[in-house]
Amino acid sequence: MTTxxxxxxxxxxATPAETKAILGAMFAVANTGGTLSEADWIALDSVDRYIFxxxxxxxxxxxxxxxxxxxxxxxxxxxxxxxxVRFLTVMAFIDGRLDKAKIAKVLGYAGALGIHEQxxxxxxxxxxxxxxxxxxxxxxxxxxxxxxxxWEGGDVDAWLLPYDxxxxxxxxxxxxxxxxxxxxxxxxxxxxxxxxxxxxxxPGDPTGLNARFSVPHDSAHVLTNYNTxxxxxxxxxxxxxxxxxxxxMAGHILPVIFSWHLHVQINDVAKSASGxxxxxxxxxxxxxxxNARVDTFSPEWDxxxxxxxxxxxxxxxxxxxxxGLDRRSA
Numbered sequence: 001m002t003t004x005x006x007x008x009x010x011x012x013x014a015t016p017a018e019t020k021a022i023l024g025a026m027f028a029v030a031n032t033g034g035t036l037s038e039a040d041w042i043a044l045d046s047v048d049r050y051i052f053x054x055x056x057x058x059x060x061x062x063x064x065x066x067x068x069x070x071x072x073x074x075x076x077x078x079x080x081x082x083x084x085v086r087f088l089t090v091m092a093f094i095d096g097r098l099d100k101a102k103i104a105k106v107l108g109y110a111g112a113l114g115i116h117e118q119x120x121x122x123x124x125x126x127x128x129x130x131x132x133x134x135x136x137x138x139x140x141x142x143x144x145x146x147x148x149x150x151w152e153g154g155d156v157d158a159w160l161l162p163y164d165x166x167x168x169x170x171x172x173x174x175x176x177x178x179x180x181x182x183x184x185x186x187x188x189x190x191x192x193x194x195x196x197x198x199x200x201x202x203p204g205d206p207t208g209l210n211a212r213f214s215v216p217h218d219s220a221h222v223l224t225n226y227n228t229x230x231x232x233x234x235x236x237x238x239x240x241x242x243x244x245x246x247x248x249m250a251g252h253i254l255p256v257i258f259s260w261h262l263h264v265q266i267n268d269v270a271k272s273a274s275g276x277x278x279x280x281x282x283x284x285x286x287x288x289x290x291n292a293r294v295d296t297f298s299p300e301w302d303x304x305x306x307x308x309x310x311x312x313x314x315x316x317x318x319x320x321x322x323x324g325l326d327r328r329s330a
Contacts, residue, residue: 007321009053010287011083019052021074022084024066025109026091031065032102043094043279047087050283068112081113086249089123096261096275103127119249131264141251145244146213148299160213164206172204172211179307187314188307190222198228215303216296223315224288225324230260230276235285239325242289244297281327288325294318
């Protein structure tokens with residue numbers, strides 16, 4: 001059961017030896033080529049708390065590096081091995097740099113653990129300076145995750161902005177505008193207010209984003225209370241990756257880290273920034289998405305069926321803290 005500001009840890013079942021091994025490997029990645037930054041230490045503490053459920057993290061004094069063979073020995077579970085490599089990958093980017101030595105170390109751990117995933121190909125290509133290829137792969141996996149079907153290529157910007165050039169849908173835009181008449185406590189009114197506060201155009205407006213992306217994505221913003229600055233975009237996409245685990249790393253987490261933390265612009269619609277990854281809240285968002293009993297990107301999820309319900313009731317029903325996830329605003 002969630003509290004107002006916390007969620008159940010993602011891997012509370014990990015043994016002390018497994019936890020120590022994963023944290024030690026993350027420490028080793030962060031320590032590649034120099035000492036750990038403050039952000040690195042915060043990230044390790046946060047993983048210990050939100051992923052493994054230790055209210056009192058192991059702390060800095062007892063942290064020791066764990067190499068790839070030792071990690072492989074410590075982790076028998078294929079699922080835990082997969083999670084460990086995901087955590088190691090994020091750890092390589094905590095400082096907001098594309099560090100080739102750290103990426104090489106992550107790939108070494110992945111090889112030792114027998115993990116072969118698309119996102120590992122992405123970071124390998126990035127380390128080889130094949131950025132355009134990386135961005136094309138990220139776009140493909142992101143679109144396949146969003147649409148639920150193979151992405152054959154094409155103009156992503158045109159897909160994201162389908163209502164311009166004479167294709168406006170005023171009726172759809174007005175349906176969203178009418179949400180303002182719902183009670184202020186409702187999910188629908190909060191969704192409407194989210195658009196107004198951010199000066200967004202509703203789907204159907206010539207400048208509005210495609211409803212197939214905007215509705216589930218902005219619903220996640222409303223449910224989590226993560227805002228739309230660079231930090232919030234990373235966090236809501238991290239929540240999404242756990243809530244809707246279809247290419248979570250290749251299609252959600254790495255694209256926003258590249259966009260909002262490494263300042264690499266993926267397409268003309270997406271923006272970019274640097275240094276926006278919150279090393280503490282990131283892992284809270286990851287656990288929060290895994291705990292959520294809703295998937296706003298699922299083809300079966302019906303936004304309109306929930307607009308008249310109180311937002312706090314939906315959060316309770318869907319196992320999201322009553323005030324949302326963001327501890328900065330709690």
